Amino acid sequence: MAKNLNKKRENYLNWDEYFMATAFLAAKRSKDPCSQVGACIVNNENVIVGIGYNGMPKGCHDDDFPWEKENENPLDNKYYYVCHAELNAILNKNCADVKGCRIYVGLFPCNECGKVIIQSGIKEVIYMSDKHSHKPHTIASKLMMDSAGVKYRQFIPKQKKIVIDFTEINWNSMSQVPPSPGRNETSKLADELQGKCDLNL
Ligand SMILES: Nc1nc(=O)n([C@H]2C[C@H](O)[C@@H](COP(=O)(O)O)O2)cc1CO
């Protein structure tokens, strides 16, 4: 379908989509085999000031610490060691403080992250999933946020998926379709990246 190049695009990401997608992209870095969580902190000017995902502390190698969750020895489970996405995002901040900021996160923050969020001055939590809503750590977290005046709301996506296609940048600016097979080296490379061509390795 031909693009209208005289008007601004209409299907651009809104702020919530952009920041939640950023949190989900960060989650792709997680080594946790069970739950990959990302968080993205944004200031009042809609500038990202911190990003994090769940992972082992610095100096505690991913391969040396356990990723199990049901071992009878708690020292062999991940829970004592792993840093939550929200904690990492706050610690990774690239500004003096995160007072008045909002945090986008895949899962509702636990009680420990709730405390850190409150103490850091973050004023709003936007979460995707509340699947642990019945658990005491979530209930405690909400009790503390309610008392401290930290707002929270669920992100309701308009679209289930946002696709990132690295080859899209090579597409014809007039159309929204990939280049047809044949032509120049750049588009051949794009096809290779999309797995469309046989690669003679
Ligand atoms: N808000 C959160 N942020 C997080 O980073 N996490 C992390 C901690 C663990 O690495 C993982 C949860 O592991 P599991 O119990 O689903 O196998 O997700 C978990 C929550 C949920 O409270």
Ligand SMILES: [Zn+2]
């Ligand atoms: Zn947490």
